[in-house]
Amino acid sequence: MAVYKKTYRPYEGELTPSWSRFLVIPRYAFEELHGKRFLTIFFLASFIYPLICALIIYVQHNASALSLLGVQQGARNLISINVTFFMSLLGWQSMLALFMASFIGPGLVSPDLSNNALSLYLARPFSRVEYVIGKMSVLAILMSLMTWIPGLLCFGLQGYLEGWQWMRDNARLASGVFFGAWVWILVLALLALALSAWVKWKPAAGGLMFGVFFVGSAFGAVINGVQRTRWGNLFNIGHLIGVVWVQLFEGSKQTTNGAVFFRAAQDEVLPLWTCWAALCVLGLICLYMLARKIRGAEVVR
Amino acid sequence: MDPVIELDGLEVRFGQRVILKKLKAALTGRSVGLLGPNGAGKSTLINTLLGFHKPSAGTARILGRDVRTQAREVRSLVGYMPENDAYISSMTGVHMVRMMAELAGLPREHAIERAHEAFFYVGLGEVRYRAIGTYSLGMKQAAKLAQAIAHGPKVLFLDEPTNGLDPPARTRMIQLIQEIRDRGDLHILLSSHLLHDVEDCCDQVLILKDGNVAAFCNLEEERRANRRFLELETRGGNNGDFLAAVVKLGCETAPGVQGRIKLVMPEGLDVRQLYEIAAGQNVQIRRLNHKRDSLEDIFLKAMENPDGRL
Numbered sequence: 254m255a256v257y258k259k260t261y262r263p264y265e266g267e268l269t270p271s272w273s274r275f276l277v278i279p280r281y282a283f284e285e286l287h288g289k290r291f292l293t294i295f296f297l298a299s300f301i302y303p304l305i306c307a308l309i310i311y312v313q314h315n316a317s318a319l320s321l322l323g324v325q326q327g328a329r330n331l332i333s334i335n336v337t338f339f340m341s342l343l344g345w346q347s348m349l350a351l352f353m354a355s356f357i358g359p360g361l362v363s364p365d366l367s368n369n370a371l372s373l374y375l376a377r378p379f380s381r382v383e384y385v386i387g388k389m390s391v392l393a394i395l396m397s398l399m400t401w402i403p404g405l406l407c408f409g410l411q412g413y414l415e416g417w418q419w420m421r422d423n424a425r426l427a428s429g430v431f432f433g434a435w436v437w438i439l440v441l442a443l444l445a446l447a448l449s450a451w452v453k454w455k456p457a458a459g460g461l462m463f464g465v466f467f468v469g470s471a472f473g474a475v476i477n478g479v480q481r482t483r484w485g486n487l488f489n490i491g492h493l494i495g496v497v498w499v500q501l502f503e504g505s506k507q508t509t510n511g512a513v514f515f516r517a518a519q520d521e522v523l524p525l526w527t528c529w530a531a532l533c534v535l536g537l538i539c540l541y542m543l544a545r546k547i548r549g550a551e552v553v554r
Numbered sequence: 555m556d557p558v559i560e561l562d563g564l565e566v567r568f569g570q571r572v573i574l575k576k577l578k579a580a581l582t583g584r585s586v587g588l589l590g591p592n593g594a595g596k597s598t599l600i601n602t603l604l605g606f607h608k609p610s611a612g613t614a615r616i617l618g619r620d621v622r623t624q625a626r627e628v629r630s631l632v633g634y635m636p637e638n639d640a641y642i643s644s645m646t647g648v649h650m651v652r653m654m655a656e657l658a659g660l661p662r663e664h665a666i667e668r669a670h671e672a673f674f675y676v677g678l679g680e681v682r683y684r685a686i687g688t689y690s691l692g693m694k695q696a697a698k699l700a701q702a703i704a705h706g707p708k709v710l711f712l713d714e715p716t717n718g719l720d721p722p723a724r725t726r727m728i729q730l731i732q733e734i735r736d737r738g739d740l741h742i743l744l745s746s747h748l749l750h751d752v753e754d755c756c757d758q759v760l761i762l763k764d765g766n767v768a769a770f771c772n773l774e775e776e777r778r779a780n781r782r783f784l785e786l787e788t789r790g791g792n793n794g795d796f797l798a799a800v801v802k803l804g805c806e807t808a809p810g811v812q813g814r815i816k817l818v819m820p821e822g823l824d825v826r827q828l829y830e831i832a833a834g835q836n837v838q839i840r841r842l843n844h845k846r847d848s849l850e851d852i853f854l855k856a857m858e859n860p861d862g863r864l
Contacts, residue, residue, distance in 0.1 A: 264706025268659035549606035
C-alpha cells in the first residue's frame with residue numbers, strides 16, 4: 254500500500270510569515286552547494302588567513318609563546334595589530350569572496366531563466382524583489398562568513414586580549430570591517446546576479462566577473478596613461494573600493510591608501526564622493542539589468 | 555453565484571499593441587475553458603491574472619480580489635501550470651515541488667508531505683527522486699501539475715496542459731483534471747486550443763479572438779438545450795405529409811436535401827412515435843441521430859467574420 258494518499262486535497266493549515274519566504278531560496282541553494290566538493294574545500298580553505306591572523310593576535314599577547322619564538326617583549330609589535338592588519342585581512346578575504354562569487358553567482362539566476370522557472374517562482378505570493386533578495390542572500394551569507402565575520406572575530410579577540418580601552422579607541426576598525434565588507438558584498442552580489450541573468454553560459458558569466466574587476470582596472474590604467482588623467486580609475490572597482498575603505502576605516506586621518514588588491518595609488522586618488530557615486534551607478538545598472546530580466550513572463554512587443 | 559473570475563473592462567497593451575481589448579465577463583463555472591486561436595490572448599489573460607502584466611485599463615478580480623491592488627493575495631489563491639517547460643533542472647522532482655510549496659507559504663514539514671502526495675497523485679511517485687531535467691515531456695507536464703496543486707490552491711490555472719503529450723499521457727492528464735474538478739475543492743481555468751480537452755473538462759467556455767470575447771457559453775446549458783435535437787435521413791413516401799404529421803405532434807422541423815430532416819422534439823414525445831408516423835406514411839427512417847451543437851460548432855461560429863469567412 255502506498256504511504257501517501259493518491260488524491261488531491263486542499264491545504265487548510267498554517268502559513269509561514271511572508272517576510273521569511275525569501276530565506277527558502279538560500280536554504281535550498283546551500284543544500285545544493287554542499288554537494289559540490291570543490292566549493293566546500295575552497296570555502297573551508299578561505300578561513301586559513303583569518304586563522305593565521307587570530308594566531309598572530311594570540312601569540313602577540315602570550316609572553317611564553319613569544320619567548321619560545323625567541324622574540325623579546327619589546328618586539329611585541331613586530332606585526333602591529335592596527336588598521337593595516339585589519340584592512341589586509343579584509344582585502345585578502347574580499348578577493349577570495351570574488352572567486353567564490355564567480356563560481357556560485359553564474360548558477361543562481363541563469364538556470365531559472367533558461368528553464369523558465371521564473372514563472373513558477375513568481376506565480377506564488379513571492380515578488381521579483383524577494384526573488385532577487387533571496388538569490389543575493391545566498392552570496393551575501395557566504396561572503397559574510399568569509400569577510401566581516403572573521404574580521405570582527407579577530408577584532409573581538411584582540412579587544413579581549415588587549416582590553417576594553419583598546420576596543421573603544423579602535424571601534425572604527427570594527428565598523429570599517431563591517432561596513433567595508435558590506436559595500437563589497439553588495440557590489441559583488443549585484444554584479445554576479447546581473448551577469449547571471451544576462452549571460453546564460455555559466456563559464457562566460459564567471460569569466461565576466463573577473464573581467465569587470467581586472468579588465469576594468471586595466472582599461473582604467475590605459476585611460477589614465479593615454480589621457481594623463483586619474484579619472485580612468487572610475488573603471489577600476491578595486492580603486493573605488495579602496496578609497497571607500499580608507500574612509501570607512503580611518504575617516505579624515507588617513508595613514509594608508511587601501512588594502513592589498515584594493516589600493517589607490519597615492520597621486521591618483523579620486524575624490525571620495527566620485528567613488529561612492531561610481532559604485533552607486535554600478536549598482537543601479539545591475540538593478541536595471543535584473544529588472545529587465547526577472548519577469549514572470551517575457552513580453553514581446 | 556459570485557464569479558470566480560471577473561473581467562471588468564480589462565485591457566492590456568504591449569507598447570502600442572493592444573493585446574486584450576476591454577474584456578468583460580463573469581466566469582462562475584467550476585471549470586472554465588479558455589479557447590481561442592494562437593495569438594488570441596489566452597496566455598496573456600492568464601499572465602495578467604497572475605500579475606505578470608499590468609492592465610493598461612480596467613481590472614480583473616479572482617474570488618473578489620483585485621489583480622491590480624491585491625496581486626499577492628491573488629497569487630496565494632492560485633496554482634499555475636505554465637504552457638512551456640518550466641522547472642529547475644538541477645533539482646529532483648519532489649525537491650522542486652517541495653520548494654515551490656514552501657515559497658507559497660507552507661511550513662517545511664507540510665511542504666515535504668504534500669510534495670510527495672502531489673507526486674504520487676500525478677503518477678510520478680516512482681521517479682520523484684530523479685533530477686527533473688531527465689524527465690520525459692509527459693513527466694515534466696505531470697510535474698508541473700504537481701507543483702501547481704501541492705500548496706492546495708483555490709483556483710488552478712492550466713495553460714495548455716496536454717501540449718506535446720502522447721494519447722495515453724493526454725488521457726491520463728485529462729482524467730487528473732476531471733478528478734480535481736469533480737472533487738469540487740477548487741476552480742479550474744483551462745486554456746487550450748484543443749476543443750476536445752475543453753469539452754472534456756469544462757462546464758463554461760470563454761472564447762477569445764483578437765483580444766476580444768468572441769463567445770461565452772455555458773456548456774452544460776448548451777448540452778441540456780440540445781438534448782432533444784434529432785437529425786433524420788428518410789427514404790420513400792411523401793416527405794411533406796410526414797413533416798406535416800410530425801409538426802402536428804409539436805416538433806419544430808427543418809427539411810434538408812435528400813430526405814434529411816432536422817427536428818426538435820417537445821418534452822414527453824418519444825422517438826418511437828416518429829417511427830409509427832413514418833410507418834403510417836410509408837416513409838423509411840434510414841438513420842436517426844441525436845445531435846447537439848458541438849463545441850466545435852460553437853467555436854467555429856465564434857471565429858466567423860461578419861462576411862461569413864473564418
